[in-house]
Amino acid sequence: MTVPHLETPRLRLRGLDAADTEALVRVFADPEMSRFLRADLSDPAQCRASLARRVAYTGPDGTGHWVIERDGAVIGLAHLRPSAELSGDLVEIGYFLDRAHGGQGLATEAASALMHHGFAALGLPAVWALIHESNVASQNLVRRLGFTDVGCGEHYGGPHRVCVALPGVTGRWHHVELRVPDLARARTSVGWLLAELGWREHQRWHDGVSWKLGAGYLVLEQSPALSAPAHDRRAPGLNHLALYAGSPDRVDALAAAATERGWRPLFADCYRRAGGPDHYAAYLENADGLALELVADSPRITRPG
Structure with missing residues (x-):
């Protein structure tokens, strides 16, 4: 398991x-730190036991528990991990800051860094927060970070507001446009494969066609200003597109069907693992030199047992 520095x-x-145990025992020695918790972490024994469980965490890479430092001193603790309270594969954020450093926006700064990591690095579809109904300060904090209160439930031994934040659109892709030498041929080969992956034709015009899946879309256009008769993936510019394709068996089935429709396999001598031992994918090239990579879905984040 890898927890990156932020x-x-x-x-x-x-x-x-x-x-870090003893430094955090001192942070949690203030009874107010445990005011909204099920356990009294001002008790050193309970605090050490709680920290030991966190140190032993073995969840998915990129998730876990972080120490918060300022000028080299430990001033808090935070986590971004699969929730043991919410059903489904939902990732929950939490944070604890020494009250001596309160009122300066530091908790907001730390939580914001974890959210950015969750959305940008882990690609999470949402981040969840469970805030005790009486913890007004923390409710205000998550509201500033863009969380939406979606209800209340009994969690961690008491009533908690259930809040969720979704990734923003800034920096995410809007569309990709590819120039092709023969629109009809590209629509047949690429269109078939995109449809198999759940894409749907979005727009069609005299010189182009687009497909859409989610917020973004892909354009294929035959331009009269083309400078070459085929795409060269080795030239500067686009090398290939990589799309998730489902299970490894689904990748194999699509790759086999694609070859029957004119796609040529790439890196056939190391098929499935050309991207490395932990990467399962098929690499294909159509008659016009456009290359696609069909990638097996990454393992889902699961809740701790």
Whole structure:
């Protein structure tokens, strides 16, 4: 399991280690830190037991527990991990900051860094937060971060507001446009494969066609200003498109069907693992030199047992 270091203008977030135990015991010695918790972490024994469980966490890469440091001193603890309270593969955020450093926006800064990591690096579809109904300060914090309150439930031994944040659109792709030498041929080969992957034709005009899946769309256009009769994936510019294609068996089935429709397999001598031992994919090239990579879905984030 890998927990990356995260940097903000004032803070450093790094993976929790057993060596941090005593520093965090001092942070949680303030009874107010446990006011909305099921356990009383001002009790050193309970605090050490809680931290030991966090140190032993073995969840998916990129998730886990972070120590919050300011100027080299430990001032808090945060997590981004699969929720043990919410059903489904939902990832939950949490944060604890020494009250001596409160009122400066540091908790917001740390939580914002974790959210950005979750959305940008992990590709999470949502981040969830469970906030005790009486914890008004934390409710205000998640509201500032763009969370929406979607209800209330009994969690962690008490009534908690259930809040969710979704990724924004800034920086996400809007569309990709590819020039092709023969629109009809491309529509047949690429269109078939996109349809098999769940894409639907979006727009069609004299010189082009587009397909859509989710917010973005893909355009194929035959331009009279083309400078070459075929795409060269080795030239500067686009090398290939890579799309998730389902299970490894589904990747194999699509690759086999594609070859019957004129696609040529690439890297056949190391098929399935050309991208490395942990990467399962098929690489295909059509008659016009456009290359597509069909990637087996990554394992889902699952809740701790």
